[in-house]
Amino acid sequence: MNPTGAPGLRKKDFASDQEVRWCPGCGDYAILNAVQTVFAELGLPRERFVVVSGIGCASRFPYYVETYGFHTVHGRAPTFATGVKLANPELSVWVITGDGDALAIGGNHLIHALRRNVDVNILLFNNRIYGLTKGQYSPTSERGKRTPSSPDGSLDRPFNPVSVALGANATFVARSIDRFGAHLRAVLKRAAEHRGASFVEIYQNCNIFNDGAFAPLTDRDGRHENVLYLEHGKPMRFGKALERGIAIGPDGLPRIVDADKDDAAVLIHDESQESPATAFMLGQMSPPEFPLPIGVLRAVQAPVFDREHASRMERAAATPGPDLAELLRGPNPWRV
Amino acid sequence: MTSSHGPKATPPNRQRLTEVTVRLAGDSGDGIQVAGSQLTATSALAGNDVATFPDYPAEIRAPAGTLPGVSGFQLQFSSHDVRTPGDRPDALVAFNPAALRVNLPELKRGGVLIVNEDAFDETSLKKAGYSRNPLDGDELSEYRLFRVPLTRLTREALADSGLTTRQVDRCKNFFALGILYWLYSRNVEPTVGWLREKFARRPELARANEKALRAGYNYAETVGIFQTVYEVPAADFPPGTYRNLDGNEAVALALATVAQKSGLKVVLGSYPITPASTILHRASRLARFGVLTFQAEDEIAAVGAAVGASFAGALGVSTTSGPGMVLKSEIIGLAGMVELPLLVIDVQRAGPSTGMPTKTEQADLLMALYGRHGELPLPVFAAGSPGDCFWTVLEAARVAIRFRTPVIVLSEGYLASGAEPWRVPDPEEIEPIDPGFLVDAAEFSGVYARDPRTLARPWIKPGTPGLEHRIGGLEKNEKGEVSYDPANHERMVRLRAAKLEAIARELPPAKLDQGEEGDDLLVLGWGGTYGAVSEAVARLRDRGRRVASLNLRHLNPLPRGLGELIQKFSKVLVPELNSGQLQRVLEATFHRPLDGLHKIQGQPFRVYEIEERAEAMLGAQP
Numbered sequence: 001m002n003p004t005g006a007p008g009l010r011k012k013d014f015a016s017d018q019e020v021r022w023c024p025g026c027g028d029y030a031i032l033n034a035v036q037t038v039f040a041e042l043g044l045p046r047e048r049f050v051v052v053s054g055i056g057c058a059s060r061f062p063y064y065v066e067t068y069g070f071h072t073v074h075g076r077a078p079t080f081a082t083g084v085k086l087a088n089p090e091l092s093v094w095v096i097t098g099d100g101d102a103l104a105i106g107g108n109h110l111i112h113a114l115r116r117n118v119d120v121n122i123l124l125f126n127n128r129i130y131g132l133t134k135g136q137y138s139p140t141s142e143r144g145k146r147t148p149s150s151p152d153g154s155l156d157r158p159f160n161p162v163s164v165a166l167g168a169n170a171t172f173v174a175r176s177i178d179r180f181g182a183h184l185r186a187v188l189k190r191a192a193e194h195r196g197a198s199f200v201e202i203y204q205n206c207n208i209f210n211d212g213a214f215a216p217l218t219d220r221d222g223r224h225e226n227v228l229y230l231e232h233g234k235p236m237r238f239g240k241a242l243e244r245g246i247a248i249g250p251d252g253l254p255r256i257v258d259a260d261k262d263d264a265a266v267l268i269h270d271e272s273q274e275s276p277a278t279a280f281m282l283g284q285m286s287p288p289e290f291p292l293p294i295g296v297l298r299a300v301q302a303p304v305f306d307r308e309h310a311s312r313m314e315r316a317a318a319t320p321g322p323d324l325a326e327l328l329r330g331p332n333p334w335r336v
Numbered sequence: 337m338t339s340s341h342g343p344k345a346t347p348p349n350r351q352r353l354t355e356v357t358v359r360l361a362g363d364s365g366d367g368i369q370v371a372g373s374q375l376t377a378t379s380a381l382a383g384n385d386v387a388t389f390p391d392y393p394a395e396i397r398a399p400a401g402t403l404p405g406v407s408g409f410q411l412q413f414s415s416h417d418v419r420t421p422g423d424r425p426d427a428l429v430a431f432n433p434a435a436l437r438v439n440l441p442e443l444k445r446g447g448v449l450i451v452n453e454d455a456f457d458e459t460s461l462k463k464a465g466y467s468r469n470p471l472d473g474d475e476l477s478e479y480r481l482f483r484v485p486l487t488r489l490t491r492e493a494l495a496d497s498g499l500t501t502r503q504v505d506r507c508k509n510f511f512a513l514g515i516l517y518w519l520y521s522r523n524v525e526p527t528v529g530w531l532r533e534k535f536a537r538r539p540e541l542a543r544a545n546e547k548a549l550r551a552g553y554n555y556a557e558t559v560g561i562f563q564t565v566y567e568v569p570a571a572d573f574p575p576g577t578y579r580n581l582d583g584n585e586a587v588a589l590a591l592a593t594v595a596q597k598s599g600l601k602v603v604l605g606s607y608p609i610t611p612a613s614t615i616l617h618r619a620s621r622l623a624r625f626g627v628l629t630f631q632a633e634d635e636i637a638a639v640g641a642a643v644g645a646s647f648a649g650a651l652g653v654s655t656t657s658g659p660g661m662v663l664k665s666e667i668i669g670l671a672g673m674v675e676l677p678l679l680v681i682d683v684q685r686a687g688p689s690t691g692m693p694t695k696t697e698q699a700d701l702l703m704a705l706y707g708r709h710g711e712l713p714l715p716v717f718a719a720g721s722p723g724d725c726f727w728t729v730l731e732a733a734r735v736a737i738r739f740r741t742p743v744i745v746l747s748e749g750y751l752a753s754g755a756e757p758w759r760v761p762d763p764e765e766i767e768p769i770d771p772g773f774l775v776d777a778a779e780f781s782g783v784y785a786r787d788p789r790t791l792a793r794p795w796i797k798p799g800t801p802g803l804e805h806r807i808g809g810l811e812k813n814e815k816g817e818v819s820y821d822p823a824n825h826e827r828m829v830r831l832r833a834a835k836l837e838a839i840a841r842e843l844p845p846a847k848l849d850q851g852e853e854g855d856d857l858l859v860l861g862w863g864g865t866y867g868a869v870s871e872a873v874a875r876l877r878d879r880g881r882r883v884a885s886l887n888l889r890h891l892n893p894l895p896r897g898l899g900e901l902i903q904k905f906s907k908v909l910v911p912e913l914n915s916g917q918l919q920r921v922l923e924a925t926f927h928r929p930l931d932g933l934h935k936i937q938g939q940p941f942r943v944y945e946i947e948e949r950a951e952a953m954l955g956a957q958p
Contacts, residue, residue, distance in 0.1 A: 016806070018817070047801045052644070062806050063818065068798035070647050071808025072640070073670050079605075079637040083644025083652060084798070086603050086628055091648065091798055109640070112633040309628060313601075316623035324596050324625065324763045328589055330579040332526070333760060334381055 009040045014049075016066040022057060027178035027204035031125060032064055034181055035094070038188040039067070042092070050091050052081045054106060056098040057132045058125040058204075075106025078113035081120045085306035092192065095122040100130050103139040103159050114168040116305040117196040123188075124161055124201050125178075129210035147209075162283035162297060165199040166276045172198040173279060173298040178205060179218045183229070183294065190296055196304045217292055226287040230295035235259070235266040238291045246290070254281055254290065271299045349564045355414035356520065356568055357422030360512070361439045362431025363400050364393055364407040367509035372409025373755075374527045375516060379413035380580045380757050381526050383570025386413045387867065388582075388755045389421035389940065394610070394694045401455075401463040406438045413520075415569045419721070419867035421754065423942040427519070429512050431455060431486070433464035440476075449479040450515060452486035452508070482561050486511055493551035497544045507548040514552020521567045524549055574759065581758035583722040583751035584611075587681060588618035588627075590729035591653060595626030598737065598769035602627045603645035604653045605638035607660060610693045611749040612683040615655045635663035639680065643667055646676040647807070649773065649797035651733065653679040657749075658687045658700050662707070669708040671742040672832065674807040675784065675793045678742035679733055685749045686938040695938025696750035698863055699914040704744045705892055705921065713833050715739075716892040718746040720866035723758035725751060728889060734769055739839055740792040746891070748864040748913075750940045771795065777802030783816030784828075791835045840893035846901045850877065851884025856954055858905040860930075862888040862918050865911050865941055872946035880957070883950060891918070899926040907953055909933060911946050 014036040022028045039049060049067035053059035055074035062069025068091075072080045077095045084093050095113075102110050102124050113120065129147070130136040136149040140161065144153035165173045172194040176184040184202065191198035203214045216222045228238040228246065236246040237259045245259030245266030259266050273279070279298040286292050358375065362368050369390050380386050391408040398405030412422030427448035430436035432455040443449060456469050470476055471483055490508040497504060510527075517524050528546050535542035556562060581589075595602040604627060606616040620629040628650075632638035635656055642652030652671075654664060661682045671678040684700045686692035704716045715735055719728040725747055732743040774780060774794035783805045784793045796803045805816055811828060813819045850873050851858070861869040866887040873885035884905070888895070902908055902922070910919040911933040919932040933949050935941060 018806075045801065047799055047804055050648070050798050062808070067804050069806035069808075070644070070674075071806065071810065072643075073666050073809060076636060076640045076667065079632070079640025080644035080647070082630070082637075083603060083605065083641035083646075083650075084648040086630055086641065087601060087645040087648035087650035088797075088799060108633055109637055112637065309630075313623050313626070313628055317626075319624060321624050324593060327592060327622075327625065328579075328760050328763065329577060330581070330760075332377065332381065333577050333579045334383070335577050336383070336573040336575050 009046060011036045011040050013046060014039045014066050016064055018063045020064050021060070023208050025207040026057070027127065027206070028058060028061070028125065030178045030181060031123070031184070031202055031204060032061065034184045034188060035123075036065065038185050038192065039065070041189065042192055044092055048090065048092050050084055050093045051096060052077045052084065052093060053096040054101040055132070056101045058096055058098040059101060061096040075101050075104070076109055077101070078106065078109040078118075078120070078122065082113055082116070082118050082306075085118055085120060086309055089119065089306040089310045093120040095120055097122065097124050098131070099124065099126045099128060099140040099161070100138045103161060103164065107139075107164075111164065111168040114165055114170040114197050114199060117171055117302050118305045119196055119307065121191045121198045122200065124199070125204040126161055126201055127204045127206040127210055128213050129206050131206050131209055135209035160283060161201045163280060166280050166283060166298065169276065170199045170298070171196040171300050171302045172296070173283070174199070174296045175201045175203070175294045177203040177214060177218060177294060180294070187295065190299070194299060196302055216287055226291050228285075228291040228293040230269045230271070230282070230293050230297065232269055232271045232296065235263075235268055236293075237266060254285060256290065271296045273298075274300060348560065348562050351564050351566050353566050353568050354416060355412060355418065355422070356427070356566065357410065357412045357425045358427045358429075358516065359408060359410040359425040359439060359442070360429045361406055361408045361435035362509075363435075364395070364405050365397055365400065366407065366431045367506060368407045368409050368431070371509040371513045372411060374513060374530065375522070376411050376413075376755055377530070377580055378517070378522050378526050379411070379568075380578070382522065383573075384413040384415060384568055385418045385571040385573070385757055386411055386580070386755070387418050387421045389750065390753045392694055394692065401432055401434050401460045403434050403438055403464060406435050408439065413568055415571045417571065419871045420940070420943055423944050427516070429516065431508075431512070433461050433466055433470070436470065437464045437466065443479060445478050447479055448482070448519070449476065450482045450484055450512065452512070453483040454485050454487035484515065484561075489551065489555060490548055493547055494544050497540070497547070499540065499544055503541070504544065507545050510545045510548040511552035511555075514549040514554070515556045517549070518553045518556035519562055519565055521565055524553055573757070577760045578757045579760055580755050581723050581726075582753055582755040583719065583725040583747055584614040584683070584753065585618055586722055586725035586758070587615045587655070587729050587747065588622060590726045590733070591619055591627050592622045592625035593730060593763065593766060594651060594733040594769065596763070597766055598651065598733075598771055600626070600737075600771055601645075601650040602653055603630065603642060603650045604628065604655065605630045605632050605641035605645070606655045607632050607635045607638045609635075609657045609660045611685055611752045612655045612657045612660070612681070614752070615681065615683070635660035636667060639664040639667045643671045643676060643678055646671070646678055647674075647798070649795070651677055651679065651737065653681070655681045655683070657683045657685050658691075659689065661700060661703065665707050668714070668742050668744075669710065669712055670809045672708070672712040672714055673809050675740045675832070677736040677740055677795070679729070679736050679745065680742060681729065681745045681747060683747040683749060683752045692938045694749065696748050696864070696940055697913050697936070697938060698748060698865070699917065699936075700746060701862070701891060701914065701917040701921075704746055711829055711833065713836050713892060715741060715743040715836065715839055716746065717743065717889055718863035718891055719751055720863060720887050720889060722751050722754050722756050724866070726758070730766070735839055737769055737771055738792065739790050739835055740795055741835060746863055751864045773797055773800075774803065775800055782814045783807060784812065784814045786814070786831070789838065791831065791838045836893045840896055843890055843893070843895060846886065846895040846898040848901070849885045849887055850874065851882070853884070853901065853904040855882040855884040855905065857883045857907045857909060857950060858902065859883060859885045859909045859911065859946065859950060860888070860902070860922075861885070861911050862891060865913065868941035868943050868946055869911060871943045872950060875943070875947055876950055881950070881954060883954070888918070894925065902926055902928070907931065909950060909953060911935075911941060911949070913940065
């Protein structure tokens with residue numbers, strides 16, 4: 001992105017005059033905070049941002065950001081965002097969605113926006129529950145979850161959002177956590193810089209209907225013992241003293257090794273691998289067996305859908321051909 | 337062909353006709369539509385007025401020789417103004433027994449019947465449900481039957497073509513076409529030119545089809561199978577440049593015109609569906625005119641992208657047919673709620689559900705008028721003829737942009753693939769469209785602040801400094817702030833509805849197409865019934881009947897003065913290809929009972945159907 005506009009904006013310049021009405025203690029506040037901060041740092045003028053959302057708690061987001069915003073219908077935000085980019089590829093478009101919005105009613109549009117590689121940034125707030133409709137299980141809820149619509153425990157097997165994105169051949173896939181402000185801001189910045197569709201799953205705490213869902217990751221010990229911070233070119237080490245590492249065992253599956261003893265076996269993270277295989281493997285890892293990898297799992301280049309449309313239009317306009325009068329006359333006119 | 341060396345047969349009589357209706361029928365793989373289109377194009381080039389009705393099965397290739405697999409193409413060409421593809425054909429070409437069985441009941445007594453006698457073998461006869469060969473008995477004695485060994489003659493003509501038998505057999509449609517060209521004194525050259533262009537990369541196929549065409553023509557001439565050949569002199573058109581145009585092509589041309597006249601990028605989000613798909617096909621070749629086509633993952637995404645594009649300052653358009661329209665309804669509601677321009681074109685087909693996807697109907701009117709949750713009246717326009725699709729879409733785009741509203745355009749399968757000569761407009765004569773974007777923050781007084789005349793809100797392109805704003809489906813006040821205030825909701829619902837009144841003020845008032853106020857009967861139709869209604873009323877008037885006609889393009893808002901106009905008639909007939917949807921709307925709006933004529937067969941009206949009903953309503957001639 002071209003930072004020539006660099007208008008010296010600050011976080012507060014992206015705060016709208018609307019009262020933020022999420023529940024006190026909701027993880028969404030932290031994400032809003034991070035997004036506003038990152039917007040100010042991107043060097044783009046305020047009017048170039050468009051925030052598009054579907055329906056759900058997360059989807060109230062556009063009202064709270066002082067940019068162009070469109071709160072649309074349930075699950076379809078990627079379609080509107082695609083239209084915005086087709087009309088004007090110069091805009092920086094952000095899709096704000098939740099696990100129900102993006103993966104249940106909107107699953108189809110999510111995978112197609114990703115496979116086409118539309119240059120939008122999709123932030124999926126995953127709290128593994130339906131908040132706005134008061135606590136039903138979502139497509140990311142664990143099996144057996146007891147909710148008002150599943151009093152005996154849900155029978156659904158959950159989606160792993162990162163696997164869905166990788167399965168759709170997304171060119172940028174990352175994961176972060178609402179409570180990890182600095183990490184989240186860094187990931188959002190990377191997403192903004194990526195040309196093509198960026199998919200960021202953000203674990204988000206719903207303190208009303210699913211409080212503490214991610215506590216094992218975010219509490220004092222959890223952030224060291226249960227989280228693997230991925231960095232491009234760096235070994236996959238984790239633990240308080242980075243004493244453990246991820247390696248591939250003789251069965252081809254990931255295993256945990258003593259990183260100090262077996263340093264050579266520890267995998268080096270390469271987010272730019274064309275094959276999504278390693279990213280997929282990482283995306284599937286989770287506690288208690290493995291630490292949860294967060295950061296950029298995959299970042300590769302591919303043709304950008306809206307840019308390609310735009311250049312096709314430009315080429316067509318520049319190619320000699322019929323004018324409107326000739327078009328209307330068609331190939332075989334006759335005069336009376 | 338042995339006969340070409342023999343003596344020339346006696347020259348036939350030459351007879352002038354003012355109008356002819358021809359139907360070709362065969363298997364869906366027989367090239368019926370191609371042959372029909374060529375006869376149409378050639379007739380149009382000869383100066384006739386033409387109207388066509390392709391009628392094909394839903395299956396890409398139904399089992400050969402079966403009744404459901406019969407594909408038909410009917411056209412009427414004439415030396416006067418024709419408004420329909422004709423009622424009963426004067427001539428029928430049947431490529432096989434199934435085609436004969438399906439179409440014979442429609443052929444006029446004494447009509448020309450050309451059959452491919454080679455196709456009347458035992459298996460084919462059985463497939464068509466014939467226990468014995470109808471060509472051999474006297475059951476066809478009421479028609480002028482011409483038994484042509486079409487397959488054999490085509491094979492003989494192309495014996496040295498080097499093509500496979502299968503390829504040769506596929507040329508028999510052009511052999512048959514050659515016979516028709518002789519019968520109706522047509523020039524083969526335009527079709528020869530078309531073949532050479534069409535098969536530029538397969539010259540051997542171009543040559544074979546050309547040879548078949550000429551062989552058919554020569555066969556008819558030399559064998560002298562017809563005692564009479566016909567001439568239909570050119571029609572008396574108003575001066576101008578003309579072309580042949582079908583309804584879906586007309587829609588695509590209108591989109592290019594809108595883009596050029598408004599300076600807006602037109603973003604067409606669409607998902608393939610019969611019979612709307614060819615709009616997407618044609619529009620996808622219009623990038624140089626500013627039309628961007630997006631083939632979405634589904635109908636919802638198609639219209640979502642269109643609305644997103646409109647939000648970003650393009651004109652969003654979505655084309656579909658009935659079942660797709662259903663899926664779009666939530667997002668059309670959102671577009672109405674956020675008051676953005678949007679064009680939705682529904683090419684109606686026989687429903688409900690998959691219904692009869694290749695057949696025509698007018699049964700989506702009530703859905704277009706009311707098919708949204710909550711209360712959100714939207715403009716609904718309907719095209720009256722293939723060429724009128726151009727003008728209807730152009731007007732709908734103008735209204736959508738000026739009033740910041742979705743506009744629904746109803747076309748019909750019958751218009752989509754039917755063709756007619758169309759007087760080509762000079763683009764200079766088409767008024768520009770001003771998108772009227774708000775660019776100056778000093779003039780901004782609220783996202784939903786309204787122009788007092790049009791009730792339109794400002795349209796602001798993202799990227800415009802100082803005018804950042806948020807829109808969405810939640811109820812809001814004029815400033816754009818979300819509001820659950822009960823009184824505000826009622827006011828906003830009424831305001832959105834009042835936009836229709838503002839639109840009505842700028843559209844032309846109700847006006848009769850034919851006849852005068854106070855005639856004994858008004859025939860009031862909408863959309864594609866225009867042709868049959870006006871033709872029927874013209875014939876009735878020629879016979880001295882006091883009948884008026886009116887075709888509605890604007891279904892919502894209805895034209896000003898329509899209620900008063902209807903009251904001037906003691907009898908009103910509303911013909912529709914549904915069970916009475918417009919009739920119901922008019923009765924509820926104007927508080928008077930009307931008579932309906934309802935046909936729900938997937939087929940357009942025949943002129944005589946309307947004529948007979950009108951006669952019955954009028955009673956004996958005084």
